[in-house]
Amino acid sequence: MTKIELDLDLPLGGSFRLVVASQLPGRGITGIFGHSGSGKTTLLRFIAGLQPCKGATLIVGGQPWQSGKQCLAPHKRSVGYVFQEASLFPHLSAKGNLDYASKRAWPGSSPLKRDIIELLGIGSLLNRYPHQLSGGERQRVAIARALLINPSILLMDEPLAALDEARKQEILPYLQTLAAHIAIPMLYVTHSVSELSRLADSVLILDKGRVKAQGDITQVSEMLGLSDPLHPFSILPAQVSEVHPHWKLVCVKSHKASLWLPDTGLAVKTKVRLIVQAKDVSLSISAHQDSSILNIVPARVDDIHSQTDGMLVKLHSEAGPLWAKISLRSAEHLQLHSGQALYAQIKSMALSQ
Numbered sequence: 122m123t124k125i126e127l128d129l130d131l132p133l134g135g136s137f138r139l140v141v142a143s144q145l146p147g148r149g150i151t152g153i154f155g156h157s158g159s160g161k162t163t164l165l166r167f168i169a170g171l172q173p174c175k176g177a178t179l180i181v182g183g184q185p186w187q188s189g190k191q192c193l194a195p196h197k198r199s200v201g202y203v204f205q206e207a208s209l210f211p212h213l214s215a216k217g218n219l220d221y222a223s224k225r226a227w228p229g230s231s232p233l234k235r236d237i238i239e240l241l242g243i244g245s246l247l248n249r250y251p252h253q254l255s256g257g258e259r260q261r262v263a264i265a266r267a268l269l270i271n272p273s274i275l276l277m278d279e280p281l282a283a284l285d286e287a288r289k290q291e292i293l294p295y296l297q298t299l300a301a302h303i304a305i306p307m308l309y310v311t312h313s314v315s316e317l318s319r320l321a322d323s324v325l326i327l328d329k330g331r332v333k334a335q336g337d338i339t340q341v342s343e344m345l346g347l348s349d350p351l352h353p354f355s356i357l358p359a360q361v362s363e364v365h366p367h368w369k370l371v372c373v374k375s376h377k378a379s380l381w382l383p384d385t386g387l388a389v390k391t392k393v394r395l396i397v398q399a400k401d402v403s404l405s406i407s408a409h410q411d412s413s414i415l416n417i418v419p420a421r422v423d424d425i426h427s428q429t430d431g432m433l434v435k436l437h438s439e440a441g442p443l444w445a446k447i448s449l450r451s452a453e454h455l456q457l458h459s460g461q462a463l464y465a466q467i468k469s470m471a472l473s474q
């Protein structure tokens with residue numbers, strides 16, 4: 122496994138310093154998340170050898186890329202890099218771009234070219250030139266090209282940021298399939314929580330150059346959910362337990378609760394993540410039987426934060442940890458207090474597979 126060990130303290134112009142001492146998983150997608158200017162791109166550039174940092178340590182799969190005085194030059198690091206804009210050679214077809222990479226592949230066992238082409242669904246595009254491809258197709262070819270050099274790590278810096286929503290939705294399933302099939306670590310920089318919740322197994326959250334949290338996405342979900350304090354949300358891991366064709370609903374089990382969602386064709390046992398916006402959770406003292414809301418779960422108040430536009434309530438619910446955003450009037454009406462037992466009504470939630 123190509124585990125990544127990082128230890129760097131990098132002062133950059135002004136008062137900004139990037140300080141990271143972490144170990145990142147050797148497989149799957151690790152999301153690098155943080156506000157603009159938090160140091161995400163600088164971290165990828167350091168790993169690629171493009172951003173020098175004296176005294177830092179970087180061990181990739183047991184190989185020291187930087188340690189003490191030793192520092193591998195960028196061209197000696199087996200890194201695949203995918204940027205926001207697909208940087209394909211415009212004078213080469215998609216196939217020409219891929220061949221360029223395979224001729225320069227690092228030695229060692231690598232996935233087959235035809236498998237990478239298939240995983241990214243670009244077989245029918247090979248004879249086209251970059252200007253004849255859509256943004257999403259160009260990006261899929263760019264990812265294939267980055268993988269064909271047989272890298273030890275794939276670095277992706279906001280690879281979907283330049284695409285419209287429809288193109289993003291088109292490319293996400295390919296990235297999910299890649300992560301499941303390619304046995305190298307992929308570091309994925311993004312501002313998008315929905316991309317993170319859909320793709321990342323583990324997350325490193327940067328804040329002003331420091332690691333604010335790191336771990337499995339469910340371990341850091343509370344921090345992620347508060348990354349925009351005005352629009353908090355919760356991430357709940359769940360699994361489809363039942364499909365109900367008559368109601369056109371599926372039932373998912375999240376922690377101890379069973380929640381109902383519109384049927385989008387998911388099979389029983391499919392693992393999903395639910396994103397629940399705090400504004401979509403309301404609270405009641407009793408479990409209303411006469412409500413059209415499908416999902417009502419017992420909960421206990423953990424904490425209450427006063428915000429400019431209402432109260433943010435941290436709940437321990439049968440579906441897992443939940444944030445609810447309610448008005449000050451409702452909080453007073455419910456006589457809200459820590460430890461109080463009540464019911465959380467989840468009005469809607471997004472599902473990412």
Ligand SMILES: Nc1ncnc2c1ncn2[C@@H]1O[C@H](COP(=O)(O)OP(=O)(O)OP(=O)(O)O)[C@@H](O)[C@H]1O
Nearest residue numbers: 133134135137155156157158159160161162163164
């Ligand atoms: N070569 C440099 N010299 C001086 N300062 C730099 C340099 N490169 C980056 N910075 C500063 O370091 C900080 C982190 O930049 P970085 O590009 O890593 O952030 P980011 O999290 O990727 O931001 P964004 O999401 O906007 O792309 C910023 O304040 C930036 O201005």
